[in-house]
Amino acid sequence: GAVVSQHPSRVICKSGTSVKIECRSLDFQATTMFWYRQFPKQSLMLMATSNEGSKATYEQGVEKDKFLINHASLTLSTLTVTSAHPEDSSFYICSARDNTLNSYNSPLHFGNGTRLTVT
Amino acid sequence: DQQVKQNSPSLSVQEGRISILNCDYTNSMFDYFLWYKKYPAEGPTFLISISSIKDKNEDGRFTVFLNKSAKHLSLHIVPSQPGDSAVYFCAASGGTALIFGKGTTLSVSS
Helix, strand or coil: CCCEEEECCEEEECCCCCEEEEEEECCCCCCEEEEEEECCCCCEEEEEEEECCCCCEECCCCCCCCEEEEEEECCEEEEEECCCCHHHCEEEEEEECCCCCCCCCCCCEECCCEEEEEC | CCCEECCCCEEEEECCCCEEEEEEECCCCCCEEEEEEECCCCCCEEEEEEECCCCEEEECCEEEEEECCCCEEEEEECCCCHHHCEEEEEEEECCCCCEECCCEEEEEEC
């Protein structure tokens, strides 16, 4: 089945540094990828929609200058948390939908997530 | 404002019995609903879905029921197995992205 690979799975960084998270669709192409964030015992909150070859679309309240998204190819999207602070510590998950399947009514495939801890 | 609600944070069931997980939504524009299962430290995996034109979809031990008038859906797992213990997320779509509920932690004891 479709697989989404996310790397790294866990990262600890110091406050003020930047962290890049990669999301790859391994056996399908995805013009659109989605980045979610999950706080403990909370829902997965959509942060932004990453569009291949164009700018990402951010949800209300998400700082685009802080969470930089690049979707350089049909199989790779990256999320860079810039100047990270302890409150950015969270579980970040990417997801993608197979282009070849019909419309938006096909399930998203998720990466295994990245646990970010900012000290 | 939560558009997708899973009001029960946890559910405990004995092995072999039925597990029923509930989900309510508020947005009448949602037309596609999905259930995802999530183990700790892993991403969610797709379980089963249902379109708004149907009221039931079955896949093996998993059945999803949709009541559009009540804006309610439920996931039935029967018989429940210890390996089903996980967090279950209900999700709804009216466009490209999914809106998730907060999840229900299911514990199946043997």
